[in-house]
Amino acid sequence: MRSLPEITINSFQLAVLLDEAEKxxxxxxxxNLVFCAHCREIATEGIEVTEVCLTAMNDVRVRGRCRKCNNEVIRLFAFGGNEMFYAKACRLRESIKLHVIEA
Ligand SMILES: [Zn+2]
Structure with missing residues (x-):
């Protein structure tokens, strides 16, 4: 697989990418499962998402802040290993590119 540039996506684009099961x-x-290194436990009060990226492998990387201590947390979703998701992500990348050219 070729290496792709890392791009930031918004919550609407993320919603388009994920199917029901992935959502x-x-x-x-x-x-329930984001570990906060500062609290040294799962972020029980949840995460404030600050950035969602599509990585070079079309995985989804989410950056956010722990609602309890405000420390940065990062969680990687290895969706890029799924062929369907990978193809969808490539189409999204194309549509974003086109959008940029049109603008
Ligand atoms: Zn925390």
């Missing part, structure tokens, strides 16, 4: 997984992880 459930994403929400479940964000609510």
């Amino acid at each position: 459930h997984f994403y929400n479940f992880v964000m609510e």
Whole structure:
């Protein structure tokens, strides 16, 4: 697989990328499974998402802040390994590019 530039996507673009199962997984992880290094435990009060990226491998990397201590947390979703997701992500990249040219 060729290496792609890392791009920031907004919440609408993320919603388009994720199918129902992936959405459930994403929400479940964000609510229950993000580890905060500062609190040294799962961020029980949740995460304030500050940035969502598509990585070079078309994985989704979420940066955010722990609502309890405000420390930065990062969670990687290895969706890029899924062929369907990978293809969808490439189409999104194309549409973003076109959008930029039109603007
Ligand atoms: Zn914390």
